[in-house]
Amino acid sequence: METSRNPRRRTVLILTALAVTGSLTATACGGESATATTSDGKAKVTVLRSNGAIFEPLYIAQQQGYFKDAGLDVTIKAGAQDTSQNAPSVLNGEAQFAMTDSSGFLKGAAQDMPIRIVTGLQSATTKTDPTDGLLVKKSSSIKSFRDLEGKTVGISALGGTIQFICEYLVQKAGGDPAKVKFVALPTTSLTDAATSGKTDAVFSFGPFYFAGKDSGLRSIGNGMNDVPGMVQGLLFSSRQYLSKNGDTAKKFIEAVAKAITYANQHPDAVRAIDKKYTQVPAAFIDKHATNYYDKTLNTTVMRTVITKMHAFDLLDKEPKDSAIYWDQAPTSAGE
Structure with missing residues (x-):
């Protein structure tokens, strides 16, 4: 059992090590700056999902042909158990996109990792009952x-x-x-x-x-x-990949956006994915409502999260918005 009132020092040390490892690997390998393609010209993309949930739109985009229609050949893989540790894989080009949550991303951003959020997947909302x-x-x-x-x-x-x-x-x-x-x-x-x-x-x-x-x-x-609007699931990429492959990244997030709409309209499709890719009992999945997905990144709420995490000593510093979002990401200041 791990106990802490102030885990800041432990967190900073771990993330610094990750940042150094990721930076060295990306420098040595050159990252994944150019898009690899299949024999028929589709851009190859690997995305690391979480091991728990919120990844359902990724599989729906694959099943419904949204990725294929966008000219993408997407491989979905389970990422690290702690999704904040997916950053090195994105930085060294092993994957082009990865999932995490607000704090997982912000810890990397606070350590000056060259990563950017490309889209949201789910945010806290009053539209659904608490889960x-x-x-x-x-x-x-x-x-x-x-x-x-x-x-x-x-x-x-x-x-x-x-x-x-x-x-x-x-x-x-x-x-x-x-x-x-x-x-x-x-x-x-x-x-x-x-x-x-x-x-x-x-x-x-x-x-x-x-x-x-x-x-x-x-x-x-x-x-x-x-805390409505707090981002619970998001996808991020490396700044280098986005600078070299903006068109591919745009096609990717647009396909995910279509899948988010489909997922919200077809809960049974979400349940089928959960039964296949999670260890949650099927009876439980059938009994409870599915998630409500949302691509929008509420920058106002995110800034509150950043300020408070820093005040609570959970972040080493407060990263600026320019170090958080890709300029093509679906952001909104909210109401």
Whole structure:
């Protein structure tokens, strides 16, 4: 069990090592600056997906022929378990695009990695019911995020999106995030940690969140949906690849955008992909609503996330927008 109130030093050291490794490899190999093509002239593209979810539009774009119609030959591969570690593979040309979440990308951007977001895949929204959130025992004295002061919260990883959302909601409720202790636990152990009293609360997600509620745990708030517009899934590429292959990248994100629209209109297609590529039981997949996908990157909310992550000591510095988004990415300042 890993415990930390301030994982900043550990995070910075890891990311610095990744940045150096990626930069050296990209320099040695020259990166993937020129688009490889198939014998019939299609541009070859490799994209690294997450191991959990939100990758469904990628497979839909493949199944519905959107990539093929755009003149692309796309290979989808499972990336690193921690998606923030996909950056070196993109920098050295092993893949042209990769998935991660807000904090995963921002940590790389804060370390001056030459990577840029090309499109969103999913953002927190009030259009759907929560699929993640804080769970406590029914008898717990914790009634709001403010009550987490002096308490221990179990999360799947330190220093990432989940720790950020907990600290942000504690502060929003009038509490002091610095007084909350976080411990890293296996995702599969979160429910047991809360029910056994090993932790005062846990922040869980997906099937584990619903399993925790089914076991009798009580949820507080609406999870990440309490920060509408926060990017939960995105695709990024290297600045070098984008500068040399802008047309290919544009075709790629346009195909993904078509797939996002299709996914939102055809939930059964999403369920079929989840049954094939995840380890979630089919009965659970059929029982619950599918994700709502969104290509739009809300720059206003992202800036709030950046500012707060830095204030909470989860980011070494605040990267500028010019170091975050590709100039062709679907950005919006929101309402």
